[in-house]
Amino acid sequence: NAGVTQTPKFRVLKTGQSMTLLCAQDMNHEYMYWYRQDPGMGLRLIHYSVGEGTTAKGEVPDGYNVSRLKKQNFLLGLESAAPSQTSVYFCASRAQGAVGNQPQHFGDGTRLSIL
Amino acid sequence: GQQLNQSPQSMFIQEGEDVSMNCTSSSIFNTWLWYKQDPGEGPVLLIALYKAGELTSNGRLTAQFGITRKDSFLNISASIPSDVGIYFCAGQRGYSTLTFGKGTMLLVSP
Numbered sequence: 133n134a135g136v137t138q139t140p141k142f143r144v145l146k147t148g149q150s151m152t153l154l155c156a157q158d159m160n161h162e163y164m165y166w167y168r169q170d171p172g173m174g175l176r177l178i179h180y181s182v183g184e185g186t187t188a189k190g191e192v193p194d195g196y197n198v199s200r201l202k203k204q205n206f207l208l209g210l211e212s213a214a215p216s217q218t219s220v221y222f223c224a225s226r227a228q229g230a231v232g233n234q235p236q237h238f239g240d241g242t243r244l245s246i247l
Numbered sequence: 248g249q250q251l252n253q254s255p256q257s258m259f260i261q262e263g264e265d266v267s268m269n270c271t272s273s274s275i276f277n278t279w280l281w282y283k284q285d286p287g288e289g290p291v292l293l294i295a296l297y298k299a300g301e302l303t304s305n306g307r308l309t310a311q312f313g314i315t316r317k318d319s320f321l322n323i324s325a326s327i328p329s330d331v332g333i334y335f336c337a338g339q340r341g342y343s344t345l346t347f348g349k350g351t352m353l354l355v356s357p
Contacts, residue, residue, distance in 0.1 A: 165344075174253075174335060174349035175290070182342070190344065222289050236281070236345065238289025 155223030253348030276338030
């Protein structure tokens with residue numbers, strides 16, 4: 133059981149380039165999330181989805197877009213990468229129900245550097 | 248946005264010592280959670296708290312949901328080297344999203 137898989141694990145981009153981060157979960161979870169983690173800032177929610185075909189903005193959505201065309205996949209796009217988007221990106225998913233009984237399961241992260 | 252103030256930012260202790268860390272907020276949360284993140288990995292849930300005043304243990308870890316619903320505490324007893332990592336508190340108000348604290352980095356000297 134792979135859980136939450138993030139692709140790629142590392143990437144270096146130039147300013148202005150675009151790319152898509154892929155998150156895949158094999159647990160049939162309804163909810164999926166994208167976070168970014170910066171030193172001293174903890175985890176900040178970018179976008180999330182409560183089901184296939186739905187997305188919503190989190191705390192820091194600017195400069196990112198997402199899509200949830202299939203229940204198992206949640207894509208995070210950077211249309212025009214900026215150095216301020218250098219970060220470690222985490223995807224998480226969870227089943228419906230109380231958040232403690234159905235905790236968020238995290239992937240191992242994607243380390244993105246933008247030059 | 249909502250803010251969680253987590254302290255201390257970091258701790259460097261000796262093996263066998265007890266550890267305490269806490270999280271406070273200006274807003275009420277319905278659920279408090281504590282996560283641990285090992286280097287190079289994503290956070291893993293340690294303890295979930297649902298009711299004000301609740302005290303819950305998981306092995307050497309004990310966490311409490313503050314009576315005002317605006318704070319939570321995590322204690323680790325008799326620390327060991329594998330306790331090293333970053334500990335995050337998280338609070339939930341809505342039904343689907345969490346707000347995370349900035350983390351407490353714990354280093355344990357053998």
